[in-house]
Amino acid sequence: MTLLKIEDVMRMLPSGWRVEGQYLIRDLxxxxxxxxxxxxxxxxQLAEQEEHHPDMVIVWKHLTLRLTTHDxxxxxxxxxxxxxxxNQLIDKWGDRIEAK
Structure with a gap:
């Protein structure tokens, strides 16, 4: 894999995600x-299947996800x-997620 330029990341950034430094971040x-x-x-289960694991921080019912390619x-x-x-998984969960 090759690092992407920030301009390319911002152009392809999926809905609900933001960039902070070397990470894509999503709060739920x-x-x-x-x-x-x-x-x-x-x-x-999805992360294992894809062999790409996000950092996950849980604080009560709040989840922060961070993605980067460490290598x-x-x-x-x-x-x-x-x-x-x-995002497809988030859509599947629908109304069990309050803020997308």
């Missing part, structure tokens, strides 16, 4: 703590592809 707020945990479990030291197409797959 769930209706309950257990919804958050169930989502993380489903996301873990390359920044954002690559792999991160954008995974962000799009995570």
């Amino acid at each position: 707020e769930f209706r309950s703590f257990m919804d958050c945990i169930a989502f993380v479990n489903e996301l873990a 390359e030291g920044g954002i690559t197409e792999l991160d954008l592809e995974m962000a799009n797959k995570i």
Whole structure:
């Protein structure tokens, strides 16, 4: 994988994601703590399947996701592809997520 220029990242940035330094970041707020945990479990299965694992920080029912390609030291197409797959999972969860 090759590092992407910030202009290319911003042009292809999936909905709901932002760039901070070398990371794509998305914050989610769930209706309950257990919804958050169930989502993380489903996301873990997707991450294993894709062999690309986001950093995840859980604070009660709030989840912060961070994507980067550590081997390359920044954002690559792999991160954008995974962000799009995570967005599909978010859409599937629908109203169990309060803020997208």
